[in-house]
Amino acid sequence: MSGGYSSQAAEFTDLEVSPGSLDFVDVPLLAALGSTFSGDSHLALTLPQSGGFNEVEFNMAANFWGCPFNFGNTVLGPNGNLVNCGTYVRQGIAHLVDKKLFAQYEPDLSSPSAGIFAVPIDNPLSANGTLPTPNACGWDLSFGETGSNCVVGTPNPHGQYYTGGTAYHLAPATGATSLNWLQNNPSPDFCAGAWDIMTGLNSAWSGAVAPGLGVSMVSQPGGGFPYSSSSYWTFTSSTNCQLNPCCGSNEFNAIAHITNNPVKFFIRTDNPALQMLGQSYAEAMCAVWSGSFVASNGHDGCTLVAPPCCHGNFMDILETTLGNRQAFQGFLTSTGSSPNTNWGMFTAGAGGFVPPNPFEDESEHVGEVAKALQPDPFDTDLYFGFNSQFVSGISSVKQANNGACSNAAVPSGGASNYMWLCNSSYDNISGLMESAPCFSSTGSGNDPVPGQSTPNFASCLGGPVSGTCTSTSICTAVSAGYQAEDNFGQGAYTIPVYSTSVAYGYLLCAFSNNVCTPSNSWTNVINSQGTYNYFNWLNARNGAPRISGTIRQGFVGVVPSVNPYVATTPQEFALMASVYDSLFVADPYNDNQFVNWMTENTQTLTSVSYNSGGLNGPPLGTAMTYRFTLRPDLTFQDGRPVTSYDVAFSYLSLFSQGALLGETLAAMTGITILSPQVFDVSVNSKGVFVLPSITSVPILSARYWTSALPSDWGSAVGACSTSSCPDVQFTLSGTTVKCTGACTSFSTQASSATKLMTVNTADLSATFDPIKSQDFVGSGPWECGSVTGVGNGVCTPSSQGGAGNGQSSYTLTAFQNYFRSSQRLALYLWSGESDTNAIGPAVAVGSCFNVAGNLSGPCGHYQQGAGNPGSGTPVSVGTVGNVDIFFNLNWLAPFEWTTSPPGGIAPLTPTLPILYGPGTTFTPSPGPSSCTTPNNFYDC
Numbered sequence: 001m002s003g004g005y006s007s008q009a010a011e012f013t014d015l016e017v018s019p020g021s022l023d024f025v026d027v028p029l030l031a032a033l034g035s036t037f038s039g040d041s042h043l044a045l046t047l048p049q050s051g052g053f054n055e056v057e058f059n060m061a062a063n064f065w066g067c068p069f070n071f072g073n074t075v076l077g078p079n080g081n082l083v084n085c086g087t088y089v090r091q092g093i094a095h096l097v098d099k100k101l102f103a104q105y106e107p108d109l110s111s112p113s114a115g116i117f118a119v120p121i122d123n124p125l126s127a128n129g130t131l132p133t134p135n136a137c138g139w140d141l142s143f144g145e146t147g148s149n150c151v152v153g154t155p156n157p158h159g160q161y162y163t164g165g166t167a168y169h170l171a172p173a174t175g176a177t178s179l180n181w182l183q184n185n186p187s188p189d190f191c192a193g194a195w196d197i198m199t200g201l202n203s204a205w206s207g208a209v210a211p212g213l214g215v216s217m218v219s220q221p222g223g224g225f226p227y228s229s230s231s232y233w234t235f236t237s238s239t240n241c242q243l244n245p246c247c248g249s250n251e252f253n254a255i256a257h258i259t260n261n262p263v264k265f266f267i268r269t270d271n272p273a274l275q276m277l278g279q280s281y282a283e284a285m286c287a288v289w290s291g292s293f294v295a296s297n298g299h300d301g302c303t304l305v306a307p308p309c310c311h312g313n314f315m316d317i318l319e320t321t322l323g324n325r326q327a328f329q330g331f332l333t334s335t336g337s338s339p340n341t342n343w344g345m346f347t348a349g350a351g352g353f354v355p356p357n358p359f360e361d362e363s364e365h366v367g368e369v370a371k372a373l374q375p376d377p378f379d380t381d382l383y384f385g386f387n388s389q390f391v392s393g394i395s396s397v398k399q400a401n402n403g404a405c406s407n408a409a410v411p412s413g414g415a416s417n418y419m420w421l422c423n424s425s426y427d428n429i430s431g432l433m434e435s436a437p438c439f440s441s442t443g444s445g446n447d448p449v450p451g452q453s454t455p456n457f458a459s460c461l462g463g464p465v466s467g468t469c470t471s472t473s474i475c476t477a478v479s480a481g482y483q484a485e486d487n488f489g490q491g492a493y494t495i496p497v498y499s500t501s502v503a504y505g506y507l508l509c510a511f512s513n514n515v516c517t518p519s520n521s522w523t524n525v526i527n528s529q530g531t532y533n534y535f536n537w538l539n540a541r542n543g544a545p546r547i548s549g550t551i552r553q554g555f556v557g558v559v560p561s562v563n564p565y566v567a568t569t570p571q572e573f574a575l576m577a578s579v580y581d582s583l584f585v586a587d588p589y590n591d592n593q594f595v596n597w598m599t600e601n602t603q604t605l606t607s608v609s610y611n612s613g614g615l616n617g618p619p620l621g622t623a624m625t626y627r628f629t630l631r632p633d634l635t636f637q638d639g640r641p642v643t644s645y646d647v648a649f650s651y652l653s654l655f656s657q658g659a660l661l662g663e664t665l666a667a668m669t670g671i672t673i674l675s676p677q678v679f680d681v682s683v684n685s686k687g688v689f690v691l692p693s694i695t696s697v698p699i700l701s702a703r704y705w706t707s708a709l710p711s712d713w714g715s716a717v718g719a720c721s722t723s724s725c726p727d728v729q730f731t732l733s734g735t736t737v738k739c740t741g742a743c744t745s746f747s748t749q750a751s752s753a754t755k756l757m758t759v760n761t762a763d764l765s766a767t768f769d770p771i772k773s774q775d776f777v778g779s780g781p782w783e784c785g786s787v788t789g790v791g792n793g794v795c796t797p798s799s800q801g802g803a804g805n806g807q808s809s810y811t812l813t814a815f816q817n818y819f820r821s822s823q824r825l826a827l828y829l830w831s832g833e834s835d836t837n838a839i840g841p842a843v844a845v846g847s848c849f850n851v852a853g854n855l856s857g858p859c860g861h862y863q864q865g866a867g868n869p870g871s872g873t874p875v876s877v878g879t880v881g882n883v884d885i886f887f888n889l890n891w892l893a894p895f896e897w898t899t900s901p902p903g904g905i906a907p908l909t910p911t912l913p914i915l916y917g918p919g920t921t922f923t924p925s926p927g928p929s930s931c932t933t934p935n936n937f938y939d940c
Helices: 008-016 031-039 085-094 099-105 188-206 251-259 272-290 367-372 424-435 477-491 534-539 570-579 644-656 660-665 690-694 710-722 822-831 839-847 877-884
Strands: 002-005 043-045 049-058 117-120 215-219 240-245 263-268 318-323 345-348 494-502 505-507 554-556 584-587 590-596 599-605 624-630 668-673 678-683 728-733 736-741 782-784 812-814 915-917 920-922
Touching (some): 002 008, 008 031, 008 554, 031 043, 049 272, 085 188, 085 272, 085 477, 099 117, 099 494, 188 240, 188 272, 240 272, 272 318, 272 345, 534 570, 554 570, 584 690, 590 599, 624 644, 644 668, 644 678, 644 710, 644 736, 660 690, 822 877, 822 915, 822 920, 839 877
Parallel strands (some): 263 318, 263 345
Antiparallel strands (some): 043 505, 049 345, 049 494, 584 590, 624 678, 668 728, 728 736, 782 812, 915 920
16 A cells, blocks of 8 residues: 555556556546546546535634634524524525536536536535435525425436535526636625625624624625515625625724634645635635635635725634645544634545545445345434534533533544534434434335425324424434434535545556456456445456556555544545454445345344343343354454454444544444353444444454453453353443443453453554554454564564554555455355255265265265365365354355345356455366366365
8 A cells, every 4th residue: 555645646647657656546536637547548447436525614613703603503692692693604605606616617526538527415415315405495594595496306416306506505606716606796695695694793793683783795785685585686886795894983893803713724635626615715705805806726815804994904814724634633623621623614525534434334224124225324424424422522512511512422532523513403303313213214104205395204103294303203214314404404514515426547457568458457346435445455356467466555645543543534444444344344336235244143132131140131221232143263363263352342442432433333332242252232222224333343353452461351251262151241431341240250360351341541542553563453354564473563664663653655465364265255165054055064064074085976075175175085173164164154144145145246156256365266166077186176
């Protein structure tokens, strides 16, 4: 993995210029390169796919020009009344750029030859989902809209009722400077935006929700502005909607409010379209106060602005900072006494924080209800991104201390809700969406339907719901999700701008080849949210790559940390996804389907009782329990087995410490361990999103992270592995682990069960380096250097002295004993085992034990092939073990590979596939009479 690139353009230069330093990149193709990739036979393009959403985000703990956003809530005005200044200000800013024209004409968003295009959006979700979009025409507190787009919208950008770009948009922009998507002064939207900003500031300064003591317009439109429909407004040569602090006795007070609270805008430069988006909003905001679009390239902001009538006074309006995504300090959320306010606005999107991590994509149900679901994990953003349970739960912001944020939030240096949005109304409706026990209506009630002017809402009980969803109405996830979108849009908590269709480029074959052929090209490339993904690194192969036996993957920037407790960037998550596994994984070609990855069995239990350990039942507050059985062939890269205790440690520590990778465990009430392979995860909700959320968390090898000694961990696990231990249950009280049941069984003389299950606090530091400390050991397909019993080896350049944090280059090696390797699959297929034919192979191999070799006899199959190499080798204990290890195992559970495999995977037929492993090819038997060299074939 090679990084250090400052931008998309720099990374693509190393890919497309001979001899080519990369095979794959981590960012979408730049639109300007579409024709280059289409015209060079050495380069390849993936099919177009959704590229996520892009938006302008606000820090809800910030103060804009004297208006405190107060975490997305009203504030107490000077007259003692509650005022909504933050909503007015954000809605005003939203008016200043025409999202429809930006998506259509921004040059970096369109390349027809590559299938790249963008569409405007009004909600923080990608286009092409399944959740209908709200009627946005009534969102603005001052200016309602009318027209054909004032209906429930479809998420399909090619559908009849696609309404993206309707919110805070009264008329098409006429352009300003050279940017045709800027709303000029004067125009309906520029003047509406200025009015909203003015109204918000005046309410915060003077308590009057109207112009008065604070700010006014230089010369507002006629035609009944602002109280009539925008179609009646009139504009003359003297109309000027620039804002002006009044030049009376309040002049200096108004200017002080503004100058003491300038907006701090971080504009990303590693994505050209996002840089242009930031420049556009910066220029428009400056024009509201200065009368001219002066923020040159977004570099200078507007910091010395002279008000129209106050000579000798200057205002600090907007301070801009330019940098790549990794330079943005907002992701590093405060764990101190107050939120960080070193930023106010941020251009977020592609290659950024959406979705927050590769494990979090898994936000749809599986198991019994998988086939009943319609796709789209919209809860990932609407719940985990913006519900206040996922802010950094420092004491001062919690409701228990008269703050606005959820009491369930825990302090975190990398919280997913880094915007500090803590609105109880939004928390309630997004929480109802997350806990909804059904996805959509199956009864007489109807969910919102595109084209409706007034939406329907439905209950999981089968009937209609009138008005706002409540805990007693039990709305469907779609109905509650629609209301969450509507609530979010009315608050203008962010400004969603566009969603993209993107393609990814890669090096098909080395430039030194005259012609690319199947033997010298990359094949079996997995394109799932780009080629920068776990399954591509598992599946892609090239018989003659540029560097033998090597995939060269590029990434923008560096990997700040390889510590799972502090990771916040896509680069960090991708590296960790290579080393750590999770219980379930999403099908890369259908992210609504989930496969039992580390587990061989998953049960859904509405009630549980325990037979040992003195437990009375599941933890307090449990609504549902999921029982998991780990695959028996799971091992970490150091050779030690993966156990239920490792899962429990990973879940308890990652969630309690506020790690971003653990936030999807919000519904967990506790974990009960029944054996080293069987454990229960209890949850407080029967929601359809819960199971894939709790199974998306990386599983760590606890011995490297526990606060106890590694030897104590090994002793405790070993004792419960050789002799059955009674049931033990672990719960959390804040960051403290609590133990119930047979706690002394899982312990040592020196370490209690709770100490074993608690992470070493020294390992939580942002400066802690797991690679340098030899703690970077997982069960995944790739390992760091040569892993031994004491930990990982070296996988960063020798010049770095073994350091792992902050590096731009990592060399990972295939884990030879990976439980889902090609070699392991060959052995599984040879065994004949499955959940539909469990007894037959087990009986057959047992009956062949020690029988003399006879390849043409009934034991011939088990006397050769992958599980018993040789030619007529008698079945041994090892041979029997190679069958029994897969007893009753379904490789792709809950799907059946032969009849109904997950999307993108061909049905398994008697003609088995050729399998490729590191340096090895596994070939199926050519037939009973042709398998004359058994060691060359895996299924003789």
